[in-house]
């Protein structure tokens with residue numbers, strides 16, 4: 063009996079250690095507009111969580127809360143067991159809206175190297191930094207264009223460079239905000255497979271509109287529209303989707319392979 | 327020959343020293359698109375000149391703390407977002423100028439070479455000012471050399487830099503202070519009102535010739551030195567005001583480079 067309790071305790075402790083991101087009852091308002099309501103979420107090492115949801119559902123805001131860029135009005139956020147402001151540097155972030163200036167005089171190589179800035183803060187980049195940046199570029203297939211000025215790439219190619227920048231940081235968790243938007247189908251499949259491999263080394267959270275892709279590649283799925291509908295599994299209830307999207311579910315269900323929707 | 331005159335030698339040395347500062351810092355001003363902020367810092371610095379007159383201290387020495395203070399205020403306002411950044415800069419811009427004029431009016435007697443602070447008079451640079459300029463150049467070059475990588479990250483993508491753990495705000499304040507120091511040097515060359523020309527034109531012209539930030543800095547130093555020495559020579563030759571001659575030379579060359587260079591799709 064006591065033996066059992068002990069084992070459970072140990073398991074719980076291991077779970078806490080592996081919990082890379084935790085949100086407890088997080089609420090966010092922009093002015094009087096509620097954006098996130100009582101969101102609780104745990105992300106563990108090797109998770110590949112897909113987040114779907116309607117436009118304006120708060121997906122980007124949720125990622126920004128994790129990154130400490132948006133301060134929640136209530137609730138608790140912890141990243142690697144600590145303050146997001148302290149520990150966000152272990153997160154690889156691929157933003158949805160890339161606010162950079164396409165005229166900026168910087169090469170693809172140097173953009174990806176900025177992903178190493180945390181490792182090389184206030185010192186020169188080492189050969190190891192350069193090698194890591196190089197292999198990140200290679201992973202997304204952008205190595206041949208490493209000398210290009212960043213604005214001289216197509217939107218999809220730029221997106222791949224920003225994914226490489228996040229990977230170059232060797233993050234413990236990767237937050238991707240609609241990363242596949244603008245990437246051609248062929249590269250997309252490769253990209254999702256890459257994420258599947260990266261999962262061995264980190265946790266991945268991906269916001270996406272591509273419900274089909276999400277259902278094939280992710281290991282867990284959540285649906286967000288102010289409230290988070292999430293069962294710590296790859297299944298979503300039809301009524302969750304209906305509540306989240308606020309439209310009849312069979313319209314949605316067409317787009318979702320059967321195994322995502324739980325029969326009931 | 328013109329070079330026989332000591333003041334001409336001083337003026338040439340001042341042009342080169344100022345070119346080093348504005349060539350390097352101007353590149354950040356242009357690529358980070360903080361031209362308006364820099365205009366704010368330079369105009370607000372006029373308050374420092376007024377303070378110098380009022381206290382009877384060498385005005386340039388008063389501009390340094392005054393310019394840095396306005397840079398820090400502008401930088402902090404941006405973070406707190408109490409006001410829109412534009413509005414805040416406008417207020418500080420005008421208040422600094424007004425304070426300078428007020429202090430000069432309150433100073434008994436006549437204000438000599440007031441116009442030279444507004445519109446520059448590089449022929450009036452003294453040997454001691456040259457030493458100050460050299461020291462400021464050394465500070466600027468050293469700081470940029472040490473923080474090049476970090477400055478690149480925060481000017482390219484501030485949000486990502488913040489997330490990855492770079493102290494973005496502090497570094498941004500450092501950059502604004504370097505702009506303030508550059509302004510101090512340029513006041514002697516072109517004056518408070520025309521400073522913005524030398525902070526933007528050489529860097530923007532060099533952007534059209536290269537895609538590399540380091541090369542841009544080098545080219546921009548060359549452009550700035552070329553503009554100010556040519557302007558200086560023309561102003562001497564035709565007895566024209568040096569500050570405005572330098573700015574007009576810069577503008578004309580910039581237009582030529584812009585219209586003829588292959589990089590004209592870069593909108594700076």
Ligand SMILES: Nc1ncnc2c1ncn2[C@@H]1O[C@H](COP(=O)(O)OP(=O)(O)O)[C@@H](O)[C@H]1O
Pocket residue numbers: 092097115116117118119120121122123124
């Ligand atoms: N900075 C902001 N200020 C005010 N409202 C915002 C801001 N950012 C997002 N919103 C609002 O918050 C809601 C959620 O936005 P967002 O998180 O971007 O949704 P999603 O990424 O799911 O499309 C939207 O209604 C949007 O209009």
Ligand SMILES: [Mg+2]
Pocket residue numbers: 121122123158239
């Ligand atoms: Mg979004």
